[in-house]
Amino acid sequence: MNCIENYPLTDITTMHLPVKCKYFIEYESVFELKEIINSELYVQNKSLQIGGGSNLVFAGDYDGIILHSKIKFLNILKETPDYVIIEAGAGIVWDDFVKFCISKNFYGTENLSSIPGEVGASAVQNIGSYGVEVCEIILQVHCLDKKTGNETTFTNAQCQYGYRDSIFKNEYKDKYIVTSVEYKLSKQPKFTLTYGPLKHYKESLSSDDEMSMSAIRNIIIKTRDSKLPNPMEIGSVGSFFKNPIVSRDLFDILYRQYPSMPFYQVTDALVKIPAGWLIENAGLKGFKIGGAYVYEKQCLVIANNGHASSNDVMALCKYIIDTVKEKYGILLSPEANIIL
Ligand SMILES: Cc1cc2nc3c(=O)[nH]c(=O)nc-3n(C[C@H](O)[C@H](O)[C@H](O)COP(=O)(O)OP(=O)(O)OC[C@H]3O[C@@H](n4cnc5c(N)ncnc54)[C@H](O)[C@@H]3O)c2cc1C
Structure with a gap:
């Protein structure tokens, strides 16, 4: 050891x-x-x-x-003409796994291109982007009990996946270590092109046959690069806050006050509002405490100018939560894992 x-x-x-x-x-x-x-x-x-x-x-x-x-094995457990089941070690870099799947024409990970992090955390965080969540392709999660060292496997249903959420962030928080994840990927073309630039991509093609995972990956990488800081250059954890889901009643009140507020209807009774918009509209774009600041290109991000301390980040996080609460009556909750 x-x-x-x-x-x-x-x-x-x-x-x-x-x-x-x-x-x-x-x-x-x-x-x-x-x-x-x-x-x-x-x-x-x-x-x-x-x-x-x-x-x-x-x-x-x-x-x-x-x-x-640093568990990095990759095993194909089953392959049929329609799908493949792959077990990936928790220590594999997530985007390397995406590249592997695209190179083999396995469909399902391409919309999750370029998300930082590793395979193990993908199953904990239920990573998502461009209309896809990783829980849609997770079959099972292999873990070790942190107390007993016993091996346990959780089915997808047992993981209780929700928006950036799983049982590993709630009831089983810090109780299990993910050692590998089984993904089921389609071998038949299957695309999700409902979000922004991917919608334009679909509209630009004359037939569905022309769609390619590599093209989708490239569009996503380009879009992400234009909005999010490159972690090698500017410190951040990506989206610092979850996009809040509010009652229709509260949304109606706010929408009368802010008609330009973007929103996404979740159900008849619930509406999701982009936290980045709430923060920007509260006048916090670029707002700084010590070396921590609200990233100008995407206000959902708290960035480090190279000199931020933990106290700076925590103080800015609190300031944003308080300001948004006071202005809109909405309590933002961090998407980032804060380790006290
Ligand atoms: C620039 C940027 C952009 C981002 N964009 C997105 C995005 O589009 N969509 C998205 O969903 N996320 C995004 N994120 C957030 C982040 O990439 C994901 O949450 C990712 O899954 C974290 O992976 P990680 O390996 O770095 O985990 P860590 O940050 O190291 O850990 C995250 C949590 O998972 C736990 N954990 C990690 N590995 C294991 C394991 N093997 N077993 C048990 N628990 C474990 C940790 O204890 C912690 O609670 C972004 C982050 C950045 C910096």
């Missing part, structure tokens, strides 16, 4: 805050992870499993063990 003490988390998290952990341990197999779980060091310390650190905000130094998976 290779355990490093006082390990800086700055470069292994995309928010790039100047924080460190007491111990940092990486493992390459389920066997190695079991050894760690059985060790005295593990029993005596709190621990947190991380992936690519792209949705984590450390409120300060972490006084425990940070675990990181």
